[in-house]
Amino acid sequence: MANLLNLFWTLLTCNITSIGAGATETREITINIPTGVSGNITLQAEVTSDTTDPDTTNNTAEHTNPVTTINSAPTDILLSNQEINEGLPVGTQVGILSTTDPDSSAHTYTLVSGSGSTDNALFSITGNTLRTGTVFEYATRASYLIRVRSTDDGSLSYEKSFTITVRDAISPTGAITINSGATYTTQQQVSLGLTATDNGTQTADLDIRLNTSDNFSGSTWETYTPTRPFTLEPDDGTYTVYYQIRDAEGNLSTIYNASISLDTVELTLVPIMIGINPWQTETDTYILIGETAVTITGQSKPLASLTISLSPGAHVCQTVADAEGAFSCSFSGLSIGDYTIQMQAEDSAGRTLQLADIHLQLQAAPHIGVVRTGMGLPYLLLFVPALAHGNKLIKRHQRKQKEKLHP
Structure with missing residues (x-):
């Protein structure tokens, strides 16, 4: 409220008709209140003259009138921040409250019922600071309504509803496989199996990037799909494909990877x-x-x-x-x-x-038999038992030996 003790007015010009000696004439003047004061003030000035004076400037008077300023109600409430991350503890600062008021800078803030006050119980106000009254989870709800009243030192007030948004602060998760988990491939063209999970973003709204380097040099973000073709380098060797996910809030997953060996050499x-x-x-x-x-x-x-x-x-x-x-x-x-x-x-x-x-x-190995000639000199005979002819030779030789020993 503006603090004005007095307003000093000098009436420079006033049209007054001729009046008799000792007569009184009243003029009503309406003026705009100076900056910082709200409303209108009506001043009355009385000019009394005992003589007729052709110089009208002599018919002026100075009048000092005490002025009591008029208090104006606040016109708006501002909140410095209306978003918070999920998972923060009770009492976390949401934002600072301030008021637009033409004649007052001291205000008291309270949560009040009314339109847009559905979730007042989940918040608190300390001084001009709005704080959380619970731990918010994005997956449960993403926005909350509160209604705030600002009261000035003249007991005039203004109310306003705010929407507090809970941000998804949890990173997405996922996994990658190459050719359904195979360790080797004979072809450069492989198939990537990709999974992605996020507590706040539909998988259709997730972005991914892929690269054979974990710094993703040259990679661009693309829309998530559960399967995707990928081409390895032409040289045989082991290749690692790196995979990362980004949700709608910009949260990044850890970097996942899978490896496969390319082997184009034919088997012999x-x-x-x-x-x-x-x-x-x-x-x-x-x-x-x-x-x-x-x-x-x-x-x-x-x-x-x-x-x-x-x-x-x-x-x-x-x-x-x-x-x-x-x-x-x-x-x-x-x-x-x-x-x-x-x-x-x-x-x-x-x-x-x-x-x-x-x-x-x-x-089987062949049998070796010893036969002596009439001159007493031995010679060797090889007998293969598997052959019928060889068996006959062995039996014939055995009979002759018996006849010589037992005539």
Whole structure:
């Protein structure tokens, strides 16, 4: 309220008709109140003259009238901030209240009922500071209504409703896979599986960025999709794809990543030796005489996994080719007979290669017999029991020996 004790007015000009001696004439003058004072003041001035004076300037008078200023009500309430982050403790400052008032600077603020006062109970006012009265969660609600009254020192007031907005302060989360979690691929073009979750933003409104560098150099933000094609560099090797999410409030997720190895080298499998027999073709039969063990060597892709089996029987050898691609598998305790060899290779990219069946024949060693001639000199005979003719020779030789010893 303006503090004016007196207003001093000098009436310079006043039209007064002729009046008799000792007469009184009244004039009513309406003036605007000076800046800082609200309302109108009416002043009355009386001019009394005992003589007729042709000089009208002599018919002037000075009049001092005490003025009591008129208090004006506030016209607006301002709040310095109307947004808060979610998850903050009770008593967190929301904003500072101020009032637009033409003649007063001292105001008292209170929360009052009325239009727009739905959520008054969730806030408090200390002095001119609006504070939270609860812990707000964006996922529960994003805006609240309060109604504030400002009262000046003349007990006049103004009320206004405010909307307090709760900001999403929690970062989104997600994950990334490449080719459904595969560790190797044979193609540059891969498929990314992307997930994204946010407590305040629909996934359709989330943005993402991707790069093979965790600084995302050259990347631009794009709309989130759960799957996306991605092209690796052409050279074989292990690649890591980095993934980040941004919600509507600008909150960034941590940086997620997934790795995959690109392997474009074809898988090979070439036997070198079947026992002591050099490799020829799959259609050949490889014969070992007098052996109950066999070692198979060969060449494949470096670090390929190999499975070699002999049947019949549960004869299985699993090994890994060395850095040069060489491999070796040994079998022992075999019986005389025919075997089928099966060989299969698999590389880290998931390629597989299986050779046609290989035939192996283990034959018994030949028997050695000693025969003496009539001159008493020995000579050797080799008898192969597997042959019918060899069996006959052995039996004939045995009969002759008995006849000589027992005539």
